[in-house]
Amino acid sequence: MTDTAAITRTLTIERELPHPQEKVWRALTEGQLIDEWLMKNDFRPVVGHRFQFRSTPVPNWNGLIDSEVLAVEPTSRLSYSWATMGMESVVTWTLTPTAGGTHLRMEHSGFPSEESASYKGAKYGWTSFIGKLENVVGGLD
Amino acid sequence: MEAVANDVFRALADPTRRAIFERLARDGEQTVHVLTGRSDVSQPAISKHLGVLKRARLVRCRHAGRETHYSAQPQALAPLIDWMSLYGAFWRDRFDQLENLLQRMDK
Numbered sequence: 653m654t655d656t657a658a659i660t661r662t663l664t665i666e667r668e669l670p671h672p673q674e675k676v677w678r679a680l681t682e683g684q685l686i687d688e689w690l691m692k693n694d695f696r697p698v699v700g701h702r703f704q705f706r707s708t709p710v711p712n713w714n715g716l717i718d719s720e721v722l723a724v725e726p727t728s729r730l731s732y733s734w735a736t737m738g739m740e741s742v743v744t745w746t747l748t749p750t751a752g753g754t755h756l757r758m759e760h761s762g763f764p765s766e767e768s769a770s771y772k773g774a775k776y777g778w779t780s781f782i783g784k785l786e787n788v789v790g791g792l793d
Numbered sequence: 794m795e796a797v798a799n800d801v802f803r804a805l806a807d808p809t810r811r812a813i814f815e816r817l818a819r820d821g822e823q824t825v826h827v828l829t830g831r832s833d834v835s836q837p838a839i840s841k842h843l844g845v846l847k848r849a850r851l852v853r854c855r856h857a858g859r860e861t862h863y864s865a866q867p868q869a870l871a872p873l874i875d876w877m878s879l880y881g882a883f884w885r886d887r888f889d890q891l892e893n894l895l896q897r898m899d900k
Contacts, residue, residue, distance in 0.1 A: 667888055667892075675895065690890075
């Protein structure tokens, strides 16, 4: 009973950045810089380092994301776990040099998938929860 | 509803419970007995996992004679799917802020 591959899914975001790879790497791996675009943190680019992303707590969410550095391949690949609200997931960054700068790809994987459970998208009574999630994501600012 | 959503997150954080849920979603209704037979986990442990899934409303049970039949309730995954789409918005917003920072780093 370890067949969980089908129940996970991945969110992927890619962007072309007109900046050199080394610079993008710095923004992804220096705590003070991460703080400026993502969240407060005690990140260090060392495999096995456990750290937290911290944002403002909101009702039903303490604002904490527990993470551990999983992979550090300077200037090309970075991966850390991302655990919050009882859900474990993994965030992986991949940097590739391009003619005009850097191609940045982010994969956030580990979400249960709708396909595996033949989710029908039927009407459901989760509106209050969705409202709360908006607060959670808003609180991440 | 809010309590249920948190239960869903917690229930699916465990790989054994994810596997049980997935099996029920894929193969349809099954008894604890059958689920145990296909697993390395003991029957009391399976029953306990099913209890957690049931509280999260991810499974439903039906008693027939001495057996209890469990079936998946995939619509209970709805909050996770919404979570997913909200994460999409979250990361796109972060990418914008990252680009912003990279521009400022030039100065």
